[in-house]
Every structure is written in structure tokens, then in C-alpha cells.
Amino acid sequence: MTLEAAPLILVVDDYQDAREMYAEYLQFSGFRVAEARNGNEAVAQAFSLRPDLILMDLSLPGMDGWEATRLLKADERTKHIPVVALTGHALAGASEGARKAGCDSFVTKPCLPDDLVVEVRRMLSAVKKG
């Protein structure tokens, strides 16, 4: 733990158990965490909090993850924030669709909290380097 503010991760998932699980483990791993339950909340939180990374579940009620990602990537204020797509759908074309929407990486559920933290760290360091 450093004095420098820990990176803020926005966890977007409509399934409470999964959302809180990832949030808890990210906090355990030293990150700050914000949560959103659907696309609309995700966009609102992203604009107000400007997180360092967004974990975006794609299947969401109301505005879905693809749509939210497109909105954020189209906005100057949020387009630089890396978006890691999370999905339980492993059918052909799912990851391709996520990339088209502007997601920076793609993780298939089930994903162990540990593996997810590894991916989050990788993306953040890539942004720093970039």
C-alpha cells in the first residue's frame, strides 16, 4: 500500500454475488472500487468518478455493456479509460462484438478473482506505459 491513491476500479455487473465478490477481492488486493448494476449507472458513475479501469459485464438489463462501452468510448472525458469486458457467453463472435464496441480486453466467466486481478494489473500497466 502506498500513500498514492490506489487505482479506482468500476465494477459493472447486474449479478450481485459476482459484483460484490470481485469488488471485495479487488479491495483485498489494494484497489479502490465503485459498483454499478446496469449500463445507465455505469455511464453515470464513469462520468462522475472517472475510474482508472472499468470491468464491464456485457449482458445487463436496460442499457447493456456493449452500448455503455460505445457511449464511454465516444466521449472525450472517458474514452481513455480501459474497459475489460466480462461475459459468460463463450459463443463465437462474443469477443469480436466486445472489441467492436470498444472494449480493450475480454475475459470469459467463470473467472477466478485472482485471474481477474492479474488481468486488471496488466491493463493498468499497459495504460501507464502507453
Next chain:
Amino acid sequence: MLRRERALFFTIINAVTDPILLTDGEGRLIVANARAEKLFAAGEEESEWRQRAVESNNMLFSAALSRSAVEGTQEARELLLVDPSDGSNLLFEVLSTTVEDPREGTGVVSVLRNITDLRRATEQLEENYQKLHVAEAAVRAERDRLNLIIDSVADPIIVTDSTGATVLMNAPAEDLFTLMSSVGESAQRTVQANDALFSSFISGLLLGETGPGEIRRGEIGLMNPATTEPIPVEAIAGKVLTETGELTAVVTILHDRREALERAGLYEQLKAASEELQARVQAATAELATQNELLRRQAIELEQASRLKSQFLANMSHEFRTPLNAILGYTHMLLQGVAGDLLPAVKRQLQRIDSNGRHLMTIINEILDITRIEAGKMPMQLSEFNLNELVPEVMTELDPVITRSKLTVTPTVSPDLPLVYSDRQKVKQIIVNLLSNALKFTHEGGIAITVGYEPRDRTATVAVKDTGIGISPEHHEKIFEDFRQVDNSPSRQYGGTGLGLAICRRLATALGGRITLESAMGVGSTFTLTIPAETEQ
């Protein structure tokens, strides 16, 4: 008075145009009428030729008289004389009658009747008769020929006159209409019945308004007199008219219709059979069309059901993943010590939850794979890679299982194997599956993984050979079916979905390759993956 009578006598005999002569017993001329004198008398002043002609006539007459006297006949005889006036021949018939006179003695009265014209007429008549005879012969020949022709026609032909009386018939007609003396009563009745039927037909024609050249047709039900077999005939009759339009004859041909009727009957039967056949074909075709339609619908329904099943399984596997993700996640967090240190027993129990959760995950993934392959939605990512490198990777992945099995796994790579162009992830998945199976079904011995290359057909192979329980030949195909293990009972010894080999075979097929099996019970099995080693074009 005597003189007057004498004059009258001469007037009478001179008036007779035939020469009349009276000769004495010696043939000397006593009296001749004027016509006789022209033939037998000539004066000194007459021409020499005429005198000679008269002389010749006298000689011929005398000869005739003497012949008549010798033969003693009273019959007329012919005498050819010469006309002294023009030299033409004259033929006479001589009738000589002997007369007795008390004073003059026996004399002969001869009357010469000129038959020159009669003779000529007779000759003419004879000639004409000859001609007639020849003509008649010709006609008879013609008629014979005609009869021959008519008789040679198989159909009965009857010629009747204008009153309906039969003039001519050929042999076949005679069989129907002529009474033979030897036949019985019933045949006679039949002939009479035939005759009556035919007469009725002819009278219909004669009374009817049939113009020249017109044909009257009718059907008559005759019978064969010999067998009483019915003979339905078609009668075709035509009138024969003279130049002036008078009816001279009616010619009728009777055409036996039995054959035609039989043929028509056969044709009807044939037609009926054909129609029935056609109806059957139509029915069969309709049935086939119905069946096809049914099959088509069933195929669509099946396809829909299959799609729905795939969609359902895809959805379900997603639904399974969501809670399983939480189970595995929280188990993992607890094991990571997120909630603080764990008692060893708790940790051991959490590890059981974790390993079972992972197993469940594998099963769900396999179901999802099958679903994706069936739906044709299995994503393929083709690239060039070294097949030799995959073997140690697979062994690393399965290291915990290998360690637990206490079996030795011997890898052999192929140094001359070129890079293969395929889906690296899928090939690896197949090898993982084959090695997992080998480990699962082998209790002692070892496992050999051998990479090979066949340059002839440019194929790469990975053979996984075990010393396991083996598979009996009747199960060699079954084990590749979905959800299939050799032991499918609920109490089976070996776990798994039974989808592994089914997935492997489908993946191999999707990659243009195949999986083959050699196995003997109790000796072991060798599963070989063969894929084309095509490099990217």
C-alpha cells in the same frame, strides 16, 4: 279352150319366181317356166359364155336329177348353178316330184327354190353364233375369274337384284345362307333366320333413299349354321346402277365383327387396366408427396428442435456459469485467506468444493462445446504452429493428474515435422482429452505420446498409446458417440460426461482430420489423431 288353158298355165308358172321344170324319164326338158328358161335355155344369138353357162347348168341339173332318181329320195337337195346373165353363183334347193301321165309317161316336176340369200343369211348367222360363242366363253372366263376373286375374299359377299333375290354369293356367304341337304333341322332354321335377317337389311336398303355411290351400313346378328355360334357382322351394301340410274344389283359385304369386338373388348380391358394403374400411380405419387411433405415438416421441426436444444443448452450453460462463477470465486477467495486464516480441516473441505466445482465447470464446457459444434458456431482460429511443442504443454497442464496416477508418460517428437496450419487450441484440446482418457483408464504400465509425420499424404499424427483396460471391438465406434462410455450404468466405475471423444472426433473432422483407434482388451489402446499438415498458402 285348150289353147286358152295352155296360155293360162304358162302365165301362172311364169309368174312363179322360182324356176319350174318338167323333165321326162330320160331327163330331157319338156316344159320350163320363164325363170327356168333364163338358167337352162340359150338361143343361137346369145354369147358363147352364156351358152356355156346354160350348158353347165343343164349338166348340173341333170346330174342332180339322176342322183335323185338313183337314191330315190324325195328330199330337197342343194344345187349350185351359175346365173348366165351375170355369172354369179346361185344356190337352189331342188324339190323334185315324179308325176305319171297316161299319155306322156313318167316325168319329173322340179321346183328350184333360190336359197342363195338364205344361205348367206345362214352363214352370217353361223358366223355370228360363233362370235357369240367366243364372247360367251370370254364372259364365262371373266365370270369365273370374278367368282374366284369373290370366293377368295374371306368375308361373305352377296349380290342381290333389284327385287332382293340373290344373284351371286361367294363360298363364305354360302356357308351362312345356303342349305346343305345333309344338315340337320337346327342348321336349317339358322340358315332361314340368317336369310330373314339379311333380307330385312336389303329391303331396308331398297326402300330407303340411298343414292348412287352411297353405302349403307348395318349390324346383323347372324349365326353359324354348323356350330350355332353367334356371328355379329357389319353389313356394308352399295347399289349398282345402270347408266340411266336404274338399280341393277346390290352388292353386300358382311364383315365379321367378332375379332374387332374381341379387340375392342381387349382394348377396353387394357384401357381399364391402364387407368387403374394410372390411378394407383397417382395415388402412390400423392401418398409420396404427402409423405415427403410430412418428412419435410418433420425435418423442419427436427431442425427447429435441434436449434432450440442448442440454444437451450447454450443458455443453460451460461446460467450454470453465473452461479458456478460465484461458487468458484468465493471458494478461491476463502482459500486465498481473504476472510482470514483457515483451519486445516476447513481448508481441506474448501479444496474439495473447489475441485468438484472445477469438474462441474469442465462438464458444462464440454456440453457447450458439443452445442457449439452442432450449431456450427465453434470458432476456428487457424495459425501455423509446431505440433511438437504441444506435447510438453499438454503434459504440463495435466501434470497434477499424471503425478497422482503414478504412470510414466513418454513423449516422442518428430524432428522432420513441418509447421502445421490448424487451430492450435483445438488440437491441444484433443490431445489433452486423449491423454486424460489414457490416464483415467490405465491402472499400471505407461503411456506413450508420439508425434509423427507422413510425407506421402502430408499428414501429421499424434498417437496416445496406453497399457490400460482396452476396448472390445464392438465398442470401437460407440465410444465416439455423444454421452457414451463403455459402461453407461449409473454405478459405473469411471466418471465423465462421455462427451470427450465425441467432441474430439467432431473437432478433428472440423479440422479436416480424423481420430482412429486400435485396441485389444486387457492390452491397451492407441488413439491416433491425424490432421493435414498444410502450411498456409
